Amino acid sequence: METLVTAAQVEGLISDLTRQILADPDIAADPGRLALVGIRRRGEIMAQRIGARLQRPGASPLDIGALDITMYRDDTVGIRPMTIPMGTVMNFRLDDRPVVLFDDVLHTGRSVRAALDGLVDFGRPRFIRLAVLIDRGGREYPIRADFVGRNLSVPPAARIRVYLKPTDPCDEIGLDRDPAAGAEEVCR
Amino acid sequence: MNTLPPAPERFIWNRSHLLGLEDLSAAEILAVLDTAGALREVSTRSIKKVPALRGKVVVNLFFEDSTRTRSSFRLAAQRMSADVLDFSVSTSSVSKGETLADTALNLEALGVDAIVIRHRSSGAPHAVARVVRCSVINAGDGGHEHPTQGLLDLFTIRQTFAPRGKKFSDLHVAIVGDIAHSRVARSNLWGLTRLGAKVTLVGPTTLCPDQFAGLGAEVSHCLDDVLPRVDVVNMLRVQFERLASAAFPSIREYSRYFGLDEARLKRCRPDVLVLHPGPMNRGLEITSAVADGPRSGILRQVNNGLAVRMAVLYLCIGANSFAAKEF
Structure with missing residues (x-):
């Protein structure tokens, strides 16, 4: 696997995304009602890490949810082998709130479409913004991100692998040119 | 260089049917x-x-x-x-x-x-x-089997004991009552033993024959002996509709020896979990005080x-x- 983004650069992307979110005038207008939701698993980690930076001292803790989109995908039943879902953890409602949705890599747009379906089951948000670490292009659905860490152009068959602490032992984003091969080597 | 261990094989479910727990790994x-x-x-x-x-x-x-x-x-x-x-x-x-x-x-x-x-x-x-x-x-x-009942019993047991740091292999489960006619007992027995739990089947000799010992469980005909040793008591319903002949002399006698009441519950460990697959014959295999009491997981079973x-x-x-x- 070749490294695309080093640990230090991942930290930079997280900071940059945090700045972009803070600079959004609609979010800045009502920071107390902001809710963050990450697509499991690494979108969830992004939401937690960026949430820690967005947390204002003395304010009540930001609502951060974790969305499992398995049950909302357009390709689960009959198209993919049946894996075990992780489950959704959303202990709050989204009605009339600004929401930022997090995913690690934006590619076809199908995951985000599924996530939007999932989100609205928890209420009617005032608006939803999308934040991604990597936008690799290759959209199949009309979806775009509002906050992007980095745009990358990679071969269609290649896979971008994102590792984020604390669930992974390190921060790193790499390019796996042969995803079928399996061996993963990270954190050089 | 720090190299991740190979990612754990993601489990893939391949079965089109659920026919019983006996077949499941x-x-x-x-x-x-x-x-x-x-x-x-x-x-x-x-x-x-x-x-x-x-x-x-x-x-x-x-x-x-x-x-x-x-x-x-x-x-x-x-x-x-x-x-x-x-x-x-x-x-x-x-x-x-x-x-x-x-x-x-x-x-x-x-x-x-x-x-x-x-x-x-x-x-x-x-x-x-x-x-x-x-x-x-x-x-x-x-x-024969009632696999989804077995699975929901396993789910309720894990939900109760996992937060206390206990695995199935740490647990001892008593299944009490009409074992001979009970598909719930069989599904529980297969599931629990497959996951490493210890199982004791309890009932009168007519409803809990010793041959069941061959299926990997202990067999006992004395509930009072078993209760102090177990973490879970699963009380089965007496199935009048399946009893071909009188398997016990009277309901009162069954209840006296194999019914779970508050006095018997006191013989159990303080954190014992009481299960019942329903519908209950209140006052026969279980009293209302136990079924509705703090050790009961019966409504959680339905929910799960x-x-x-x-x-x-x-x-x-x-x-x-x-x-x-x-x-």
């Missing part, structure tokens, strides 16, 4: 429990539905009376957005002499994706699974049953659809 049982754990949250939402099985059709084919299992499967299918067809035997051609296989094939010709079947004959779901291409889920076959059945429908219909695409 420990990994498969845990996969259902984990899926149920993930799906449990759906029932806590204001919109209690996910679109995973949209466009799929589940038929409830019940040849025996059932209210809770049938309702639970129906609601589970609806929470996964499947359409549900309720097939009542009394209003069907079965009463006109149609065979089980023909009934199943006719339902399949209507385009159903899963048949949930309850039948008084052991092996009926297996027979159906041999002739249809859709998924078949056993909702109780004679005295919904999530377990959502998981089973999701996994089996999904695996069957995937297998159909592959070939």
Whole structure:
């Protein structure tokens, strides 16, 4: 696997995304009602890490949810082998709130479409913004991100692998040119 | 250089049918429990539905009376957005002499994706699974198995003991009552022993024959001896409808020796979990004080049953659809 983004650069992307979110005038207008939701698993980690930076001292803790989109995908039943879902953890409602949705890599747009379906089951948000670490292009659905860490152009068959602490032992984003091969080597 | 260990093989569920727990590996049982754990949250939402099985059709084919299992499967299918067809035997051609296989094939010709079947004959779901291409889920076959009840009991046990740091292999479970006629006892026995728990079957000699010791469980005819040693007491219903002859002299005598009341509960460990598959004969195998008391997990069982059945429908219909695409 070749490294695309080093640990230090991942930290930079997280900071940059945090700045972009803070600079959004609609979010800045009502920071107390902001809710963050990450697509499991690494979108969830992004939401937690960026949430820690967005947390204002003395304010009540930001609502951060974790969305499992398995049950909302357009390709689960009959198209993919049946894996075990992780489950959704959303202990709050989204009605009339600004929401930022997090995913690690934006590619076809199908995951985000599924996530939007999932989100609205928890209420009617005032608006939803999308934040991604990597936008690799290759959209199949009309979806775009509002906050992007980095745009990358990679071969269609290649896979971008994102590792984020604390669930992974390190921060790193790499390019796996042969995803079928399996061996993963990270954190050089 | 720091190299990650190879990613753990993601578990893939391959079964189109759930016919019994006897066939399942420990990994498969845990996969259902984990899926149920993930799906449990759906029932806590204001919109209690996910679109995973949209466009799929589940038929409830019940040849025996059932209210809770049938309702639970129906609601589970609806929470996964499947359409549900309720097939009542009394209003069907079965009463006109149609065979089980023909009934199943006719339902399949209507385009159903899963048949949930309850039948008084052991092996009926297996027979159906041999002739249809859709998924078949056993909702109780004679005295053989009731796998979703076994799974929801396992789920409730894990939900209770996992937060206390206990695994199945740390647990000792007593299954008490009419073991001979009980499909719930068999499914529990297969599931629990597969996951490493110790099982003791308890009942009068007429309802709990010593031959059951051959299935990997202890057999006892004295409840008072067993109670102080176990973590879970699963009280079975006395099934008057299945008792061919008088298996015990009187209800009062059964209740005196094998009923769970408050005095007996005091013999148990303070954190014991009391289960009952329902419907209860209050005052016979269990008193109201115990059934409604703090050690009881009975209503949690009902609640967990919904999530377990959502998981089973999701996994089996999904695996069957995937297998159909592959070939």
